[in-house]
Amino acid sequence: MAEPKVKYDRQLRIWGEQGQTALEKATVCLLNCGPTGSETLKNLVLGGIGSITVVDGSKVELGDLGNNFMVDETSLGESKAKCVCAFLQELNDAVNAKFIVELPEKLIESNPSFFSQFTLVIATQLVEDKMIKLDRICREANVTLVYARSYGLTGLVRVSVKxxxxxxxxxxxxxxxxxxxxxxxxxxxxxxxxxxxxxxxxxxxxxxxxxxxxxxxxxxxxxxxxxxxxxxxxxxxxxxxxxxxxxxxxxxxxxxxxxxxxxxxxxxxxxxxxxxxxxxxxxxxxxxxxxxxxxxxxxxxxxxxxxxxxxxxxxxxxxxxxxxxxxxxxxxxxxxxxxxxxxxxxxxxxxxxxxxxxxxxxxxxxxxxxxxxxxxxxxxxxYRMVEEELNTPNLSELQKYLTDEDYREIDEDISRLKTLAVSLLTDMGCSGSILTEDLIYEICRFGAAELHAVSAFIGGIASQEVIKLITKQFIPMTGTFIFNGIDHKSQLLLL
Structure with a gap:
């Protein structure tokens, strides 16, 4: 036991041996190992998480080399899950690292009982309907879920557990x-x-x-x-x-x-x-x-x-x-x-x-x-279910974000996306006319792409929440954390 104590000395001073033991016993599953997911898991592996399972059915493409430091040119055409898992294992050989080459969306539909074996599931870059279904699965199995996503210069993190x-x-x-x-x-x-x-x-x-x-x-x-x-x-x-x-x-x-x-x-x-x-x-x-x-x-x-x-x-x-x-x-x-x-x-x-x-x-x-x-x-x-939050959001919180004094520049639509977003907000009872233009512009410019700088930041926030949840120390966020890298702002909204 002497070596781990030296290895994790600084963090032991924060959450103690009891917290470190909880981390070493934890089993974590990551869905999608793009930059957001990889950065989240990197922080946990360095912290001494017990076991990780990386689930991703995609292969490493040329675009991955520019935003994910855990793959390189030799990884092109290889399983992304396999390459990221091997990199993470090198960071800390005490961690039990496994990978599954399968699309998370397919796994959610075909084998929901798969997730019951884990202490915590980290889902990144999932589309809305799959996220809703995964949330139901994890709640029924009493498994904690952390959702993280990056969109260009913006991102979000949310915890879901009963x-x-x-x-x-x-x-x-x-x-x-x-x-x-x-x-x-x-x-x-x-x-x-x-x-x-x-x-x-x-x-x-x-x-x-x-x-x-x-x-x-x-x-x-x-x-x-x-x-x-x-x-x-x-x-x-x-x-x-x-x-x-x-x-x-x-x-x-x-x-x-x-x-x-x-x-x-x-x-x-x-x-x-x-x-x-x-x-x-x-x-x-x-x-x-x-x-x-x-x-x-x-x-x-x-x-x-x-x-x-x-x-x-x-x-x-x-x-x-x-x-x-x-x-x-x-x-x-x-x-x-x-x-x-x-x-x-x-x-x-x-x-x-x-x-x-x-x-x-x-x-x-x-x-x-x-x-x-x-x-x-x-x-x-x-925590509210993801489905409840999406279907009946807390409009006062949403309005508070939209009417923030730093987000009041109103002008004509810059894209079809803004027109649709304004319509949706109006249907929900919010004033869509004050939807900030710069966020819409960035989402249009980057699509659903992950920039490494933003992904690293979102991954840091997500991993911090994971550690709180596993060690049961400190208070995890109870709302949806939204990061706006355009204006270097963040907010926690109880939606």
Whole structure:
């Protein structure tokens, strides 16, 4: 195991060994290995995907040499799937690479069960009716589908799956779970054991800001009917109260308390998005329920009982100015609470598993611990079927794109394509008169051709989404990503 760890060292720092293991176990099928598909798969092969199957019935032609770096002059007349597969295998010999010389459209019609063997299918350059049929096939088999296409200087990426659950969503910015506005008994006792009015300057400037905020918040509440600051004026007044407690000029801990006071003002309890996930768990779980929904069911019980309206504590605290002794002791208080919450959750998960006839140990303690640590960041993504999106698009989103201030140059039709597009938009209820001319021009100029620069970009976006979906880390896009290389713009539309 030492070699893979060195080989994938940088990406292991992003998604960890668990994420890398998920990639190495994944089986991915690519339909059509033109530049868009090849670039997508290249990124996954370099990342250590477990197995790839390339499906393409075409042969390498002279035009392929100018836009696909994975074929060369010696490939002319050869199977495109075979040549691309051989190139990808050279990039990473640890990947199991296979190819099938067959047109994807024919495979979709003749052998739909073929796709059920894969973790994920990447479909590129498919026509609309085949895409709709493939989407139905993948949903029935519970296989994730990623669709990507390039048209000259434009392209799109879309994910399709019934439901995708994420425990490690890893948001860029997230509030520390310190419970400053709802301290539990052990934290209260720790805070009470420290005198923030101590006159010794050294001791005073080494009190952790967590202690300062909880103490001053309690003082504030006593003179404000038990309520914490809520209005802008009250929050300013509270900060002034904090500043009044300083006895020296260089008390960084009090500056930190002022800067972190917004953590105290955050609303208690569970936000609406997470509340919706708990509501979604109302349906009875059974032996076929995923580990995620079993743990959500246990979480709902925990919130109503041991959690007293809160999720399990994460257990970590940020760096802060403090004496080493007080910081370590404070850290222990948070860790002890997090461990107690985990043990309560573990017991509830085991009981639920037993009730639905599954092995009580079938969900590992490591998984439950990770779930507890990330409970406030849970995400559930659900996607419309491709057919629904095409038949009944979200017209407000489409109109928003068409009326973007950078797309308002209106003039006479430049082609029959524009006339048809305007007619279609009008039929759907959108104002076709504001359809931008440059996009129509580019599609007419390039047809359905794939330019390598655009294909590489679209392939990069698609492979990034594939990694999110397979590792179940970070939040995948939930709409249709559209790239406009003419104006160097992109948009994510919930069509």
């Amino acid at each position: 439901e995708h659950t994420v425990i490690e969503s890893k948001p860029d910015h997230f509030l520390d779970d310190l419970r400053l506005n709802n301290p539990w008994p052990e934290l209260k006792r720790f805070v009470e054991s420290i005198d923030i009015n101590v006159q010794d300057p050294v001791s005073h400037k080494h009190i952790p800001y967590v202690v300062i905020l909880v103490k001053v918040a309690e003082e504030w509440a006593q003179s404000h009917g038990g309520a914490l600051p809520s209005t802008r004026e009250e929050k300013k007044e509270f900060k002034d109260l904090l500043k009044s407690k300083t006895i020296g000029l260089d008390e960084d801990n009090y500056k930190e308390a002022v800067d972190a006071s917004f953590k105290l003002f955050a609303p208690r309890g569970i936000g609406p998005n997470l509340m919706q996930i708990l509501k979604d768990s109302c349906a009875e779980i059974n032996s076929n329920s995923s580990d995620f929904w079993v743990m959500v069911a246990a979480l709902k019980e925990f919130v109503a009982n041991e959690g007293a309206g809160e999720f399990p504590l994460e257990g970590s605290i940020p760096d802060m100015t403090s004496s080493t002794e007080q910081y370590v002791n404070l850290q222990k208080v948070y860790q002890a609470k997090a461990e107690a919450d985990f043990l309560a959750m573990d017991k509830r998960v085991q009981n639920l598993l037993k009730n639905i006839g599954r092995d009580p140990q079938s969900i590992s303690k490591m998984t439950i611990k990770g779930f507890c640590k990330n409970a406030r960041k849970l995400t559930v993504c659900r």
